Amino acid sequence: MPLTNGDIAAATNAQLAADQKVLDHTIAVDFLKNEYEHQDGLDVQTLLDSKTHGGLTYNDFLLLPGYIGFPASDVALETPVTKRISLKTPLLSSPMDTVTEHSMAIHMALLGGLGVVHHNCCAEDQAEMVRKVKRYENGFILDPVVLSPQTTVGEAKQLKEKWGFGGFPVTENGTLRSKLIGMITSRDIQFHPNPTDPVTTVMSTDLVTAPSGTTLTEANAVLSKSKKGKLPIVDSDHNIVSLLSRSDLMKNLHYPLASKLPHSKQLICAAAIGTRPEDKERLQKLADAGLDIVVLDSSQGNSIFQIEMIKFIKEQYPGLDVIGGNVVTVAQAANLIAAGVDGLRIGMGSGSACITQEVMAVGRPQAASVFNVSTFAARFGVPCIADGGIQNVGHIVKGLALGASTVMMGGLLAGTTESPGNYFVSHEGKLVKAYRGMGSIDAMEDKKAGSGAKGAIKSDAGKARYFSEGDRLLVAQGVSGSVLDRGSVTKFVPYLLAGLQHSLQDMGLRSLTALREGVRNGAVRFELRTVSAQAEGNVHGLHSFDKKLYS
Numbered sequence: 001m002p003l004t005n006g007d008i009a010a011a012t013n014a015q016l017a018a019d020q021k022v023l024d025h026t027i028a029v030d031f032l033k034n035e036y037e038h039q040d041g042l043d044v045q046t047l048l049d050s051k052t053h054g055g056l057t058y059n060d061f062l063l064l065p066g067y068i069g070f071p072a073s074d075v076a077l078e079t080p081v082t083k084r085i086s087l088k089t090p091l092l093s094s095p096m097d098t099v100t101e102h103s104m105a106i107h108m109a110l111l112g113g114l115g116v117v118h119h120n121c122c123a124e125d126q127a128e129m130v131r132k133v134k135r136y137e138n139g140f141i142l143d144p145v146v147l148s149p150q151t152t153v154g155e156a157k158q159l160k161e162k163w164g165f166g167g168f169p170v171t172e173n174g175t176l177r178s179k180l181i182g183m184i185t186s187r188d189i190q191f192h193p194n195p196t197d198p199v200t201t202v203m204s205t206d207l208v209t210a211p212s213g214t215t216l217t218e219a220n221a222v223l224s225k226s227k228k229g230k231l232p233i234v235d236s237d238h239n240i241v242s243l244l245s246r247s248d249l250m251k252n253l254h255y256p257l258a259s260k261l262p263h264s265k266q267l268i269c270a271a272a273i274g275t276r277p278e279d280k281e282r283l284q285k286l287a288d289a290g291l292d293i294v295v296l297d298s299s300q301g302n303s304i305f306q307i308e309m310i311k312f313i314k315e316q317y318p319g320l321d322v323i324g325g326n327v328v329t330v331a332q333a334a335n336l337i338a339a340g341v342d343g344l345r346i347g348m349g350s351g352s353a354c355i356t357q358e359v360m361a362v363g364r365p366q367a368a369s370v371f372n373v374s375t376f377a378a379r380f381g382v383p384c385i386a387d388g389g390i391q392n393v394g395h396i397v398k399g400l401a402l403g404a405s406t407v408m409m410g411g412l413l414a415g416t417t418e419s420p421g422n423y424f425v426s427h428e429g430k431l432v433k434a435y436r437g438m439g440s441i442d443a444m445e446d447k448k449a450g451s452g453a454k455g456a457i458k459s460d461a462g463k464a465r466y467f468s469e470g471d472r473l474l475v476a477q478g479v480s481g482s483v484l485d486r487g488s489v490t491k492f493v494p495y496l497l498a499g500l501q502h503s504l505q506d507m508g509l510r511s512l513t514a515l516r517e518g519v520r521n522g523a524v525r526f527e528l529r530t531v532s533a534q535a536e537g538n539v540h541g542l543h544s545f546d547k548k549l550y551s
Contacts, residue, residue, distance in 0.1 A: 041525030055365035066508025082342035088112035094410035095272035102129040112257030123282040134290035148174025154195030272297040275305035302332035328369035347388035352411035374403030393499030436480035495550040
């Protein structure tokens with residue numbers, strides 16, 4: 001019989017069993033808590049049960065939404081990267097020679113993350129990159145570049161080109177803790193016609209100084225009120241003991257999330273090394289340059305070589321944090337944790353330019369790897385990095401939800417302005433940058449790592465990472481290709497972070513700590529995705545579309 005307009009009682013009752021009645025709508029929340037039998041979705045243990053579902057990747061599941069009661073900007077993203085060091089944001093750039101050199105490391109740190117400088121170069125070049133990161137931002141500069149009265153204008157210009165800044169104090173004997181007589185700035189030397197003139201002919205002598213013992217807050221206040229670019233800190237005899245820079249004051253203003261050491265205010269810097277005997281010499285140079293975190297770079301971290309290197313570093317460099325890996329099983333992780341690592345990298349064969357799983361038939365799907373290893377490592381207070389397989393914001397969220405403290409990206413950042421290399425136009429007319437896996441033939445045959453030294457062809461990072469130094473025939477575990485231009489990381493990374501905050505807001509979570517706790521206690525729920533569900537969750541049914549990610 002047709003329903004009368006507006007009469008839905010019969011239709012509503014038709015949805016209920018014969019012994020059920022329509023309940024008072026005001027008790028819906030209490031009914032859900034107290035009487036409803038089933039929660040939506042799956043807990044993480046059920047989801048990642050390999051015996052039931054096999055090994056899952058990031059695309060195989062979704063997280064279910066929660067209750068929104070706060071703005072996305074309130075979501076806190078602070079997270080540990082090692083046992084001792086925390087970051088304001090959970091993003092790391094990979095130690096690949098087409099991803100992270102000093103420019104990427106500087107900008108990732110400024111944006112609250114961390115860049116890991118690659119080691120497919122000679123030790124001196126890598127140490128120089130670390131030095132540039134450490135000198136980029138400071139509190140009190142305790143080892144400023146100091147000029148003598150005999151230094152020429154031409155030499156001052158060369159120093160500016162080398163270090164990237166042009167403000168230098170001039171002292172009586174050209175060393176720290178000697179009497180300050182002037183300051184040289186870029187403006188003083190920029191248009192000076194005679195490069196052989198001593199810097200004393202152009203230096204400024206009208207200086208604003210602060211006495212030794214001045215706090216950083218007090219010194220910043222003096223500097224902000226002055227019109228000077230530098231504030232020398234001097235002792236009672238007018239000997240310079242340190243320096244403060246206005247540019248650092250501006251960086252504090254523009255990059256409030258920057259990853260910095262609390263005592264020196266310098267940017268945190270990480271760099272990768274291998275596990276060969278000569279890497280101990282490399283590490284010494286990096287430590288002398290001010291390195292904070294060393295990443296042992298290996299496709300399969302569970303080796304006697306890495307375990308011995310971890311023990312060596314912890315004994316010889318107790319102030320350095322060590323990140324081991326890569327691992328994908330708890331058995332691999334246990335050996336490195338027992339050796340003393342401060343962090344772990346998780347992933348084997350899941351990177352966009354990696355073919356280890358295809359060629360070697362060894363590895364593990366990334367979601368299964370991250371969940372199992374990070375759950376085990378958490379028992380020992382060891383933070384984990386989800387390394388590989390990150391293609392979008394959603395993958396970042398999933399890696400963190402499965403227990404990783406941070407995520408490491410390679411291909412996602414390779415197309416940015418700050419990555420090494422030059423842009424070129426592809427055959428399709430698109431602006432791209434070269435990108436290659438460290439297991440590619442191109443990377444393993446790159447001879448610049450040895451810088452022409454004896455044994456150079458055997459000392460590159462590509463061979464070392466895949467244990468191929470002694471091989472006559474190289475077996476590729478990566479490919480070479482190109483990635484589309486993504487602009488500057490100063491815009492792309494904030495987009496990733498904003499997306500991450502909105503994702504946690506959708507789940508009703510105010511922090512990454514709350515996300516991890518919610519996953520552990522079962523409050524955060526998951527759902528498996530069929531192939532049809534994945535298709536439905538992507539763009540579909542359109543004749544054409546423009547996928548612009550941010551503006």
